[in-house]
Amino acid sequence: MPYKNIEINPVKYTEDFTYKTQQIYKGFSTIDPSNKSSKLYDYDLIKQDILNHFNTRRGSRVMNPEFGSIIQEILMEPLTTENRQLIVQDITRICNSDPRVYPLEINVNEYDQGYLIELVLMLKDTNETKVLKIAFDQKIGIQPL
Numbered sequence: 001m002p003y004k005n006i007e008i009n010p011v012k013y014t015e016d017f018t019y020k021t022q023q024i025y026k027g028f029s030t031i032d033p034s035n036k037s038s039k040l041y042d043y044d045l046i047k048q049d050i051l052n053h054f055n056t057r058r059g060s061r062v063m064n065p066e067f068g069s070i071i072q073e074i075l076m077e078p079l080t081t082e083n084r085q086l087i088v089q090d091i092t093r094i095c096n097s098d099p100r101v102y103p104l105e106i107n108v109n110e111y112d113q114g115y116l117i118e119l120v121l122m123l124k125d126t127n128e129t130k131v132l133k134i135a136f137d138q139k140i141g142i143q144p145l
Helices: 015-021 042-055 081-097
Strands: 026-028 039-041 101-111 114-123 129-137 141-144
Touching: 026 042, 039 042, 042 081, 042 114, 042 129, 042 141, 081 101, 081 114
Parallel strands: none
Antiparallel strands: 026 039, 101 114, 114 129, 129 141
16 A cells, blocks of 8 residues: 655744734623624623623622622612712722733713723733723613723
8 A cells, every 4th residue: 555645734823823822811701793703802801701790780690699789770770979989999909800810990980871880900920901991771771981
């Protein structure tokens, strides 16, 4: 039986390939229709996890009543100093519950139909900072900007 000649093609390393091998956090989400592969990496994964936390009403999760956010409960109320403080405490608690990031700055602003929140997050393993802007709207719910 004669042997076949086997060609070995070397792997062509591109920036995309090297970037994907250096990613720290890997996960998936089926929420974003523009993400064709449904794979998420690093900041995109952390952002989706934080948004999932905000989308869950506090006390609604079975066996974990502390999980979730109170922002949806006070969304219809005016942004008084007491409500602003409650929102900042809730956001800080949610961000601190994620071991991959910690909040550096939290800005809460009111607009006609809800709140605009701007978070400056520090990714712990990379020391990168990212800005996450979220609109809590009475009609459309939670929307990242």
